[in-house]
Amino acid sequence: MQHTLLKPHIMNATPVTAPRVAVVVPIFRHSVLLSEAIESALAQRAGFRIQLVLVNDGCPHPETDEVCHEYALSYPDHITYLRKPNGGLSDARNHGIRHALSTWPSVEAIYMLDADNRLRPDAMSNAMAALDRHPETGWIYPNIDMFGLPWAGDYGGDYSLLIHTVMNVCEAGSLIRREVFEAGVYFDTSFKSGFEDWDFFLTAAEAGFRGRHIENFGFLYRKRAESMLADSERDSDAIRSEMRKKHKKLFSPRGLLELEQQEAPRYAIFLADRGEVLLTVDPDVPDARRISMAEFERLWWRTQTDNSQHHMPPILLMTHSAVLDQLRRARLLHAVLWTMERRLAQQCFAALEIEPRDAERIGWNEQEAQDSTELHAAMLMVRPGLFSDIVRDSSIAWASGVAARPCALPTTLLRLQLPETLFSNGEELYTAAAHDFVGVAARYQASPNRDALAYRWDWRTPDVPWRGRTHEISRIPTKADAAYPRISRDGRDIGFALPLAEFGGVERVALNTARAMKRAGWRPHLFILEAQSCQFSAEWRDTFESVTFLADPTFMTWGPANSNYLGTDVPDWSRSGDQRQATAMLAWLDAVINFHGGAISGVMGQLKRFGVKTALSLHLSDLSTFQRPVGNTYLGLAFEHAYDAILPCSRQLGEWCHAMGIPADKIVPILNAPSFDLPEEAEARLDARRATRSPQDPLRVMYLGRLDQQKGIERLVSIIETTQALRLPIEWRLIGRAVISDSALELPPQISSLLEPPLTTPEGLEEAFEWADVFILPSYYEGLPLTILEAMRSGVIPIATDAGAVTEVLHQWVNGVVLSQSDTISEALTALERLASDPALVRQLSSRARTDMEGRNWNNAVKPFIERFEQLRESRT
Incomplete structure (x- = not known):
């Protein structure tokens, strides 16, 4: 075709020097409007050279090529024309950016001008001056002054990356410092449906750059009733979802x-x-x-x-x-x-x-x-x-x-x-x-x-x-009424979620696990899921950095259930309840352990998606009315996919988890240990107490724990009454109270008179175990009771039913006595009568029990889990 050179514009008055700014204009289907964009760029009043880079992205209109050629021939010192196969808007911008950076080392900043928009004459001068004044700034962005459908939007104020996550405050028509691109930040070519500029600036922000708004930029945006932006808004949910996946850390609750x-x-x-x-x-x-x-x-x-x-x-x-x-x-x-x-x-x-x-x-x-x-x-x-x-x-x-x-x-x-x-x-x-x-x-x-x-x-x-x-x-991530107002700084905040915090074995395991993790540099936080009060002695205050009550009336640890897994009810809340508040409560953490929190398992999958490492502490199976094992262990199987680690309290329970389908490398046993430390002087007192026991002394037998059906309290009552009727030389102590109501429990008056209030301090527990020769526990079902381990450490002989993992530590007539579930009472009476009549046997079993507990402590027990979570933490960072 015949090329008619266009009349040079005011830019010819600027001497030909190395360009300081490159204006990249991607073109596709805007062949007529393009000339307005080019003319506005050529009309810039600036004390530095501006290079236009026209990128024809495979536009099907021949007119686009004609317009670009004519301008390039007319302004050879100011306009570069590039043609390429169609690759989309991001690809066209990147093509022009890379050409400008490689061709002109003098270019300090690049401006993105869409082919249907315009600039006022001082736009580049204003924006470049702002970049010069603020060397820490990565890009300068404008207000949105529209023509066509007229409107003027104020995007002023300090740049906020937080706000940028919910709305695109930075128009693509921003002046971007060269260093942003040299850091590897370019437009993502996978964003074909729009919002690629939004994604670009989020990527730049994640790379450490920040934008700055100026009031008098001089950008003019052509607004029409139908446009690429309008089309993008139709797909906005899908595009935003892709952005959240790409910028997962940025969009996470933390x-x-x-x-x-x-x-x-x-x-x-x-x-x-x-x-x-x-x-x-x-x-x-x-x-x-x-x-x-x-x-x-x-x-x-x-x-x-x-x-x-x-x-x-x-x-x-x-x-x-x-x-x-x-x-x-x-x-x-x-x-x-x-x-x-x-x-x-x-x-x-x-x-x-x-x-x-x-x-x-x-x-x-x-x-x-x-x-x-x-x-x-x-x-x-x-x-x-x-x-x-x-x-x-x-x-x-x-x-x-x-x-x-x-x-x-x-x-x-x-x-x-x-x-x-x-x-x-x-x-x-x-x-x-x-x-x-x-x-x-x-x-x-x-x-x-x-x-x-x-x-x-x-x-x-x-x-x-x-x-x-x-x-x-x-x-937004949790849709809760409030985001939990705590900042996790170094990846070491770990939550302990319990339905209640009283004096039960599960709570004591949680307390001691938290202590061990605190000694290893983690910060433990306590979350009470259902109760409205909890015991909070000095040992709890000294261990936990914070305490939070969920305070959500919709949550119940074991609520209504319309489904079950292997016979265990799956609470409706865990699958379809309002989980927003519970999720928000835990989403800021780096890790969380569920200690028999029942329905709270339902939020673990979402927490895992947020990058929170999740673990489930398992202790025992309950028994149904028909003596079938049910409870947290089975519910844990139903939600196993939501957990990074499963933490059984014994090797036996770990083997059961593996047999039930949980991968072996996911199982990290935290073997129960005594729940409190003995002071150094206690060892000497124990030695003296055991050594000076006279053969004429009555056998001191103690029960310590909750008074409920699980613990076999009616068995205990029969054992006590029979020993009293037989006048065996036994002195009894019965310590505890009902923590969980049990309507079937009613103690006879002569047994109630023995009852002492529960012990809540290490000093009280130490004194009780120092007093006793025998600890009895005729439970129907258990995990690995801490009281057995505490008794053995103090040289107290356990007599306990074969429940849970009791036989993992208790060996028949070696360091204690194991009772069958079928003949518990008579076997207990036989054992008590034998021990009461054989002081040498008492000393032998007592000594072996103490020996078997040497080195069994929470630091050693929790160490494998800490190592596993350290690996998970490092893999996340």
């Missing part, structure tokens, strides 16, 4: 929480005693920002004038620094914030009252306070957006209702019971949070800044709506 802490703190925690406001997600991170109340007020007003450029924490919390300290000592600070935030989904306010108790327990309850009780609140949390509504209201009277007698506004009141030992002597409880909040609201409402709310201050439409809803972004 990744989003870290960004929320860095960029958009969730809570504004007013400390009434200090006149300070703490801006944070996690109040314990070292970089939490503290500002004065006056500074907070100034910043808050900035967010109220109808723009989306500024962030302020959306959730306001009124409290006192002493309250934060009390909750930290109780290991409950994060849990309280999380629970209160969840309650804001239904109420305007959530309030906390703290009640000291003399028992070594923590517990909670809640009620609706409106029209029922006055608030004596140690904390008051305000629903997002409500404070702004109060300030805009014509009167403070409505808001004052939260401090009325009784409370006049929709408020959930949480009451927290804490041990008195957590409070300083003479420390007064702060109870004025509601009144202090009303005072702050009144001051803001009286501010002269309120007049500014009546005006619109920007001609563009605020178009980053997530700026005021950043707290909702970290909720």
Whole structure:
């Protein structure tokens, strides 16, 4: 064809030098509009050379080739024309980028100009000046000023990667520093349906680069009723799903929480005693920002004038620094914030009252306070957006209702019971949070800044709506009412999930496993799934970094079930229940162990997808009414796929797991060991006690444990009554209480008179085992009871039924006595009569029991599991 050279434009006035900026224009089916894009690029007023790279991506319109040729011939010093087979938008951009980088080493930045868009004359000069001013910035992005369908969107404010995960704040028409591409960041050619620019900038951010917005960029976006973008929106769910898979760490609950802490703190925690406001997600991170109340007020007003450029924490919390300290000592600070935030989904306010108790327990309850009780609140949390509504209201009277007698506004009141030992002597409880909040609201409402709310201050439409809803972004993966407000920094936060925490064997295994892991550098966290209170003595406080009650009435460890697996009910909650809150509670962790949590197995698969390493601790099978084994062991088989490791308490149970289909390399036994350490002086006392026992001394026999049917209590009663009737030289101690209600259990009066309260301290247990010669346990079913191991360590001879893995440690008439399940009572009586009459045999079995327990401790027991999880942690990182 005949080529007519176009008249050179203003760019000819710039001397021919090495280009500093390359403008890459991918072209497909925009042959007519293309000339407008080229002309706008040629018209740039800049003190540096700009090179245009036109990339014809196999466009089927001959006119595209003609236009590109004519411009390239007319502006040979400023335009390069490349042709290639069609590969899609990403491929065309990458082709032009690679050509520019390899051809002109002088190019410092590349601008992506779509063929149907335009630039104002100073666009490149403005953007390059911003890059020069901010050498730490990876790219400069614009507002969106549209023509065609006119509209102007304000994308101003600090760049937020957190917000970028939910909306594309960076137009492809951004000026991108050369180093971004040299780091290997290019457009992903697998994104054929759109959002490839969104993915590109997320990839750049993951590589350590960040964007910066400028107000006067000079970008013009052609908006039509139908376009590639409109088509992409039709497939947006599928495309977003692919982005989440590609950027898995970024979109994970942990990744989003870290960004929320860095960029958009969730809570504004007013400390009434200090006149300070703490801006944070996690109040314990070292970089939490503290500002004065006056500074907070100034910043808050900035967010109220109808723009989306500024962030302020959306959730306001009124409290006192002493309250934060009390909750930290109780290991409950994060849990309280999380629970209160969840309650804001239904109420305007959530309030906390703290009640000291003399028992070594923590517990909670809640009620609706409106029209029922006055608030004596140690904390008051305000629903997002409500404070702004109060300030805009014509009167403070409505808001004052939260401090009325009784409370006049929709408020959930949480009451927290804490041990008195957590409070300083003479420390007064702060109870004025509601009144202090009303005072702050009144001051803001009286501010002269309120007049500014009546005006619109920007001609563009605020178009980053997530700026005021950043707290909702970290909720997206779990869809919960609140994301748990704790940041895991180094991959060593591990959760221990239990239905309750009392004095049972499973809880003691959890406690000792946590201790061993803490000594190995992990941070244990306790999660109570169903109970509303738990024992919390010093040994628990010293072990666990935090305690959280799930506080979800929809959860039951063993609830209704419409299906079963090998005869064991599979709770409906585990398959179809509302798992959002439980998932959020655990999703921030690096690892979690389920200790007989029943239905909580249902969330483990999702946690595993989030990158949380999961383990299941197994202890025993229960027996059904028909004496069939059922329970957590079988439920564990049903959910085995959701776990990275299975942790049986004995080798025997591990072999059973393998026989039932669990891969061998997934089974990591944590062999039970005594649950408390003996002090050094205890060994000497035990030696003396055993050596000085007189042949005339009665045989001291002890039962220690729960009083329920599983433990064979009716057998025990018969054994005690018969030894008393036979006048055998036996002195009995019966220690324990019913933890799980058993309506069939009723002790005879002469047996009840022997009953002592349960022992809850290592000192008490040590004394009891030091006293005893024999420990008896006539259970119907067991795992590997800790009390047997503790008895043997102290030289106490166990007499126990053949249940669970008892015979793994107990050997007949070598270090104890094993009773059959069929003739338990008579065999126990025979054994007791023989031992009562043979002091030498007592010394022999006692000595061997102590010897067999040497070296059996929790550090050794947990070591293989720690090594396995260290490997899993390293593979994740």
